[in-house]
Amino acid sequence: DTEVTQTPKHLVMGMTNKKSLKCEQHMGHRAMYWYKQKAKKPPELMFVYSYEKLSINESVPSRFSPECPNSSLLNLHLHALQPEDSALYLCASSQEAPDFNSGNTIYFGEGSWLTVV
Amino acid sequence: GNSVTQMEGPVTLSEEAFLTINCTYTATGYPSLFWYVQYPGEGLQLLLKATKADDKGSNKGFEATYRKETTSFHLEKGSVQVSDSAVYFCALIPDPTGGGNKLTFGTGTQLKVEL
Numbered sequence: 688d689t690e691v692t693q694t695p696k697h698l699v700m701g702m703t704n705k706k707s708l709k710c711e712q713h714m715g716h717r718a719m720y721w722y723k724q725k726a727k728k729p730p731e732l733m734f735v736y737s738y739e740k741l742s743i744n745e746s747v748p749s750r751f752s753p754e755c756p757n758s759s760l761l762n763l764h765l766h767a768l769q770p771e772d773s774a775l776y777l778c779a780s781s782q783e784a785p786d787f788n789s790g791n792t793i794y795f796g797e798g799s800w801l802t803v804v
Numbered sequence: 805g806n807s808v809t810q811m812e813g814p815v816t817l818s819e820e821a822f823l824t825i826n827c828t829y830t831a832t833g834y835p836s837l838f839w840y841v842q843y844p845g846e847g848l849q850l851l852l853k854a855t856k857a858d859d860k861g862s863n864k865g866f867e868a869t870y871r872k873e874t875t876s877f878h879l880e881k882g883s884v885q886v887s888d889s890a891v892y893f894c895a896l897i898p899d900p901t902g903g904g905n906k907l908t909f910g911t912g913t914q915l916k917v918e919l
Contacts, residue, residue, distance in 0.1 A: 693847075729893055729909035730848065743906075777847055785897045785905045790836050790855040793897075793907050795848040 690714075691796035693778050699802045702768060708799045710761040710778030718784040719761040720793065721753060722777040730777055730795075736761060737784040768803045775800055806831040806898050810910035813891075817884055817917050825879040825892055825913045827868075833899030837861075837870055837877040840893045842912075848893065851879075884917045891915070 691712045700706050710719065718737050722730035735743035736755040750772075752764040761778055775798045781791040811826040829835065839851040839861070852861030857872035866881045877894060894910040 727912070727914075729912055732906055735906075775847075785900070785907065791897070792838070792850055792853055794850060795840070797847040 691778055691780055691794055693776075693796040693799050695799060696797065697800045697802075699804060700765065700768065701804055702770075704768075705764070705766045707765065708763040708776055708778075708801070710763075710796060711759055712780040712794075713759055714780065714782075714794070715758075716780035716782055716794075717758060718781045718791075719755065720779040720781075721751075721761070721763050722779060722795075724775040724777055724798070734763075735784060742784060765801075768801075770803050773802045806835070806896060806906075806908045808894050808896055808908055808910035810892075810894050810913050813912070813914040815913060815915050817915070819886055819917055819919055820883045821917075823879070823881040823884045823888075823915070825894075825915070827877045827879065827894035827910060829875050829877065829894075829896050831875075831896055831898050831908075833901055834872070835896040835898050837868070838895045838897070838907075839866070839868055839877070839879050840895060840909075842891045842893065844890070851892070884915070886917045886919060889915055889917045 694709045721733040724730040733747045734753045739755050754762040777798045779793045779795045781793045807830045836855045838853045840848040841851045852863045854861040854870035860869045868879045891912045891914045893912045
């Protein structure tokens, strides 16, 4: 089973709202990721958690706040977003982070489509 | 730095045609190489991978061979179907000894297969 589950699939939020995206995997993976994907572009890395600790933050604005409550769960808290933040947000996981082993495959979820109005 | 270059799309083919999507990379050492596919409105799915030189990854009739000498990982399929219409991303994860620690994507190639 190589499943990464994301909820919700679609989210519409106002610029003053606070919402969260959730991600879950039960593959025993120790690395989890958030990516942002705009239309017709490849995914862009936002955050990497390795062994439940934030290891990479790609200079993401503070209106995006990641949280890793345990090794199976990853959240992305959203607050005061802008319309240009509308995108597909992809969660992913791998056995270990690429720092340790480049051969690990990164598995992606179906994504959460976010629209900021 | 590490980079992946893919052929520009869209690529439009008739059903049962032969498919090649070119992918070349720049990276030190021996990166792992991947092809991901994204169907309309969906997330990314791993299509195939290769972790060392001369390895051939294959899945669902698609295959790609890791060519160290030409730094390439071209995707091929002998007979495409309408259901193969999607965006295909070539990607690499660097060798940990070669610097870099992220999955690096190409720009993606859109494939359209018509009846």
